[in-house]
Amino acid sequence: MASIISGSADTGGSLALIHLHAEATFRSMTVVINGRDDFTLENYRRVSEGGEPVAIGPRAREAMAAARADFIRLLESDRTQFIYGVTSSLGPRANVTIPPEQQQAHARAFGFRGNWARGFGGGYLDERVVRGIIFARLANFVAGNSTARPVIAERLAALLDGPLPPVPLDGEVGAGEALPLAHVLRGFRLDDFEEGEANPVVNGSPVSAALAADAALRAAPRLDRAERALALSATAFGVPANAYAEELGELWGDADEAAALAALRRHLSGASPGRRQAGQVPASYLILGRVLGQARRAVAGLTEAARVSLRSVTSNPVYVPPDAAHPLGQALSTGGFHNAMAYPALNALAAAWADLTLLAGRHVTALRAADPAAGPGPELSALAEEARAAAMPTLLPAAVNDPQDDVSSPVFGAYRREATAAECLDSAIALLAAEAGRALDAVGRRPAPPVRDSLQRVRAARKGPDPA
Amino acid sequence: MTVVLDTSDDFTLANFRRVCYSGEAVRLGEQARRALAAAGRGRTAQGEAGAASAGAVPAAAAPADSGPAGSGSAGSGGGYLDEAVVRGILFARLAGCVSGRTAVRLTAAERVAALLGGPAPRVPSGGPAGPDEATVMVAALAGVRRDDLGEAERRALAEPAPCPAALAADTALRSRQRLESAQAVCALSIEAFGAPLGAYDAALDDLWGDAHEAAALRALRRYLDGAETEGRRFHQAPVSYRIIPRVLGQAHRAVAKVEKAAATALRAVTGDVLLAGRVLPSGGFHNGMAYPAMNALSAAWADLALVAERQVTALNTAETSGLPVNLAVPKAPTGTYAYGWAASSYVEEARAAAAPALLPAAACDPRSDVLSPAFSAHRRERRAAECLDGVLAILVIVSSQALFVTGRSPAGPLRPLLSFARSVFPPIDGTGVRDLSADGRSLQQALTAAAVTGRLVPASGSCGRRSKNR
Numbered sequence: 056m057a058s059i060i061s062g063s064a065d066t067g068g069s070l071a072l073i074h075l076h077a078e079a080t081f082r083s084m085t086v087v088i089n090g091r092d093d094f095t096l097e098n099y100r101r102v103s104e105g106g107e108p109v110a111i112g113p114r115a116r117e118a119m120a121a122a123r124a125d126f127i128r129l130l131e132s133d134r135t136q137f138i139y140g141v142t143s144s145l146g147p148r149a150n151v152t153i154p155p156e157q158q159q160a161h162a163r164a165f166g167f168r169g170n171w172a173r174g175f176g177g178g179y180l181d182e183r184v185v186r187g188i189i190f191a192r193l194a195n196f197v198a199g200n201s202t203a204r205p206v207i208a209e210r211l212a213a214l215l216d217g218p219l220p221p222v223p224l225d226g227e228v229g230a231g232e233a234l235p236l237a238h239v240l241r242g243f244r245l246d247d248f249e250e251g252e253a254n255p256v257v258n259g260s261p262v263s264a265a266l267a268a269d270a271a272l273r274a275a276p277r278l279d280r281a282e283r284a285l286a287l288s289a290t291a292f293g294v295p296a297n298a299y300a301e302e303l304g305e306l307w308g309d310a311d312e313a314a315a316l317a318a319l320r321r322h323l324s325g326a327s328p329g330r331r332q333a334g335q336v337p338a339s340y341l342i343l344g345r346v347l348g349q350a351r352r353a354v355a356g357l358t359e360a361a362r363v364s365l366r367s368v369t370s371n372p373v374y375v376p377p378d379a380a381h382p383l384g385q386a387l388s389t390g391g392f393h394n395a396m397a398y399p400a401l402n403a404l405a406a407a408w409a410d411l412t413l414l415a416g417r418h419v420t421a422l423r424a425a426d427p428a429a430g431p432g433p434e435l436s437a438l439a440e441e442a443r444a445a446a447m448p449t450l451l452p453a454a455v456n457d458p459q460d461d462v463s464s465p466v467f468g469a470y471r472r473e474a475t476a477a478e479c480l481d482s483a484i485a486l487l488a489a490e491a492g493r494a495l496d497a498v499g500r501r502p503a504p505p506v507r508d509s510l511q512r513v514r515a516a517r518k519g520p521d522p523a
Numbered sequence: 524m525t526v527v528l529d530t531s532d533d534f535t536l537a538n539f540r541r542v543c544y545s546g547e548a549v550r551l552g553e554q555a556r557r558a559l560a561a562a563g564r565g566r567t568a569q570g571e572a573g574a575a576s577a578g579a580v581p582a583a584a585a586p587a588d589s590g591p592a593g594s595g596s597a598g599s600g601g602g603y604l605d606e607a608v609v610r611g612i613l614f615a616r617l618a619g620c621v622s623g624r625t626a627v628r629l630t631a632a633e634r635v636a637a638l639l640g641g642p643a644p645r646v647p648s649g650g651p652a653g654p655d656e657a658t659v660m661v662a663a664l665a666g667v668r669r670d671d672l673g674e675a676e677r678r679a680l681a682e683p684a685p686c687p688a689a690l691a692a693d694t695a696l697r698s699r700q701r702l703e704s705a706q707a708v709c710a711l712s713i714e715a716f717g718a719p720l721g722a723y724d725a726a727l728d729d730l731w732g733d734a735h736e737a738a739a740l741r742a743l744r745r746y747l748d749g750a751e752t753e754g755r756r757f758h759q760a761p762v763s764y765r766i767i768p769r770v771l772g773q774a775h776r777a778v779a780k781v782e783k784a785a786a787t788a789l790r791a792v793t794g795d796v797l798l799a800g801r802v803l804p805s806g807g808f809h810n811g812m813a814y815p816a817m818n819a820l821s822a823a824w825a826d827l828a829l830v831a832e833r834q835v836t837a838l839n840t841a842e843t844s845g846l847p848v849n850l851a852v853p854k855a856p857t858g859t860y861a862y863g864w865a866a867s868s869y870v871e872e873a874r875a876a877a878a879p880a881l882l883p884a885a886a887c888d889p890r891s892d893v894l895s896p897a898f899s900a901h902r903r904e905r906r907a908a909e910c911l912d913g914v915l916a917i918l919v920i921v922s923s924q925a926l927f928v929t930g931r932s933p934a935g936p937l938r939p940l941l942s943f944a945r946s947v948f949p950p951i952d953g954t955g956v957r958d959l960s961a962d963g964r965s966l967q968q969a970l971t972a973a974a975v976t977g978r979l980v981p982a983s984g985s986c987g988r989r990s991k992n993r
Contacts, residue, residue, distance in 0.1 A: 273625035306792035331806030342806030349811035368730040375726040388759035390766030395773040458843040461833045
């Protein structure tokens with residue numbers, strides 16, 4: 056096992072959750088999906104970033120075929136029962152019944168192609184995220200909860216073999232995630248749909264799952280870079296190493312803070328000894344372990360949201376296979392399409408990035424206290440303010456579209472704000488690393504070997520965004 | 524009853540409740556007394572100039588000599604902190620003490636413990652800006668004689684980490700029961716609307732795969748146990764009814780986080796600690812976990828308030844619900860009209876309160892260059908919670924009315940809630956003279972009180988009129 060935090064050997068705390076298999080890169084070049092347990096963050100990464108295709112495995116095909124047959128038996132048992140989108144119309148017209156003799160034509164006439172893609176502007180999702188959405192969409196199918204034939208899932212998986220359509224970032228807030236999915240599914244063949252096959256494709260919350268996973272995969276390396284830059288800053292300031300002593304982790308009693316302290320000690324190991332007394336060290340240095348602990352907690356929270364969301368079955372209706380109480384199974388109308396976990400986790404991470412950005416600014420102020428020359432202070436203040444603005448949480452949207460679809464998903468807003476806060480942090484830690492390097496040079500001190508390479512890269516790039 | 528404190532394991536949320544809400548005194552146990560009485564090599568070293576951590580105790584908060592230090596308080600205006608919070612700060616202060624890892628010795632710890640044997644000191648709440656933690660510590664410890672203590676000991680006593688610990692604990696203890704009430708009210712609303720029960724089916728526990736959402740689903744099913752399956756809405760309910768388990772699940776997650784933050788902070792040893800005879804300066808005075816957890820809870824309450832408001836609107840809209848217009852009876856044709864508007868005002872306030880408290884942008888001085896936002900986060904959470912209680916009260920009112928005008932009863936487990944609600948806010952039946960505003964306020968206050976006590980009882984002075992239709 057290796058951590059996705061490069062160089063980490065003992066991350067511990069909540070981030071221990073996101074250890075990934077080092078052997079991933081040696082796997083075959085196709086991700087084979089047989090069940091919901093295959094929807095891991097590592098497989099998500101392989102498909103979204105690695106560009107690997109997806110194959111539907113035999114167990115998944117078998118489960119889908121069996122569930123499809125069971126669902127048809129349920130439908131045929133009473134075509135006047137309510138099954139959303141099958142025996143009824145859609146959205147605000149859910150109370151309109153489709154007569155049995157029209158239900159097949161209703162399924163075939165599903166006019167999704169291009170018709171629902173309403174949003175525009177604000178730039179576009181990276182294609183890797185669009186790939187991730189399609190990957191996450193497949194979780195809905197593989198365990199036989201979708202009511203669709205296996206061919207529909209295979210067709211979805213095949214989308215990953217070619218270029219994917221752009222998905223605008225603006226205008227994607229609605230009940231569920233049908234709006235962004237409409238963009239994702241441009242060109243997806245829908246004209247041979249049978250009863251019960253439209254909603255598994257277009258209804259659900261795979262977008263939240265993918266956005267959470269995408270942000271989570273970027274968050275852990277970003278936090279590692281921040282920890283290195285802040286440790287470099289501590290070295291430059293001359294903070295005594297025992298400010299991050301192992302014993303403090305035990306006394307504070309929190310695993311994430313203990314892990315943050317361990318990371319700081321690692322990044323300080325071998326550095327020129329700190330020359331200051333504790334009484335000379337500003338709070339912004341002493342509290343590093345606790346603030347970084349909160350960032351670790353936020354990263355872990357988002358990672359957990361991604362982990363749970365990727366493997367969850369979220370379409371409406373959801374088909375529950377037969378059991379003793381329901382020999383034909385059930386087609387339940389639910390709120391699975393609303394992911395209530397991803398956007399708060401993105402909000403929390405944006406706030407953690409904002410706090411770290413502010414801390415980086417404080418460090419630069421402290422490092423330059425004795426230096427009257429102009430430094431990056433104003434720029435850092437601007438970054439901190441932008442990050443703080445981005446940390447304003449996205450809540451459930453206040454606007455109502457119609458009485459039936461009366462609550463929307465804010466996940467696109469949360470994703471964008473987290474990305475903005477992260478960008479601010481990236482810039483702030485680059486400036487901090489450069490400033491710390493300058494301070495070390497001025498006094499002829501050396502950083503710890505673990506962060507020496509980072510510093511050299513910063514010096515080479517001058518103002519590069521990535522000090523690691 | 525007296526809570527005996529021996530080790531950090533005694534600083535639990537349950538003991539916090541006993542001491543802070545029930546007013547129980549504390550006593551230092553034998554193990555704690557031994558730890559505090561140990562000579563503790565290095566305790567005197569704490570007094571060395573410059574050894575104390577920056578930010579731990581700003582100079583203004585560590586008076587050099589005499590005891591009562593309330594006069595040093597910079598907080599002004601806005602009344603005083605809740606007594607429970609102040610008691611909580613004193614309680615949390617003792618966690619570090621009993622470890623024997625701080626400069627505080629037995630005599631000083633006993634003095635702090637003794638404060639919990641009587642009325643808590645009055646601590647200014649600081650007005651709209653709130654107090655800073657160092658000022659609060661000065662005021663909370665005003666009754667502790669300090670003129671015979673060394674500088675290190677005085678500093679250790681005044682170290683401010685107990686503030687966020689107590690605030691998180693206070694929030695945690697109020698939030699679990701508030702969530703329980705919210706679940707009951709939402710279940711009552713489901714019954715009033717006649718929403719199909721499939722949206723809360725046990726199969727979803729696994730299909731969604733999240734422990735907190737599963738807990739919310741279980742709670743809803745518990746309240747809906749025995750609900751009529753006949754006569755419910757044929758087609759699916761509005762989104763606000765179907766997603767409520769997931770929104771409640773997020774609230775469960777937020778409550779769990781604040782509970783964890785509180786449990787961790789209460790037992791933590793903070794400030795400058797003694798280790799192997801040396802002073803270990805640290806950032807322990809800064810709690811990085813409590814304010815984000817309270818922020819998250821505020822946002823969860825705001826979102827829950829919005830979904831509850833949507834349900835109010837759905838119940839009140841005949842075209843959506845299929846229920847009588849305005850849920851009215853002929854003698855009171857306006858029925859529950861405009862309750863959606865009232866709910867909207869609470870929602871907007873809750874959303875404003877959900878703006879997160881971040882590390883303050885302003886720096887105090889070059890050493891204390893990062894301050895704590897814990898009091899801001901606590902104040903905002905209290906406001907968001909109060910607003911949620913307002914919306915929930917309205918949802919109860921409207922749900923009760925919907926059941927009343929259609930002559931229905933909810934599932935058995937919900938009948939005590941309905942009975943209580945009608946004892947405070949009888950159905951609007953057009954008889955008698957009502958002060959609907961006062962009755963609604965009473966219901967909100969009852970929900971707020973229940974967040975602490977776990978029991979729904981009428982607020983004193985409530986129930987202006989009793990209806991024969993209860």
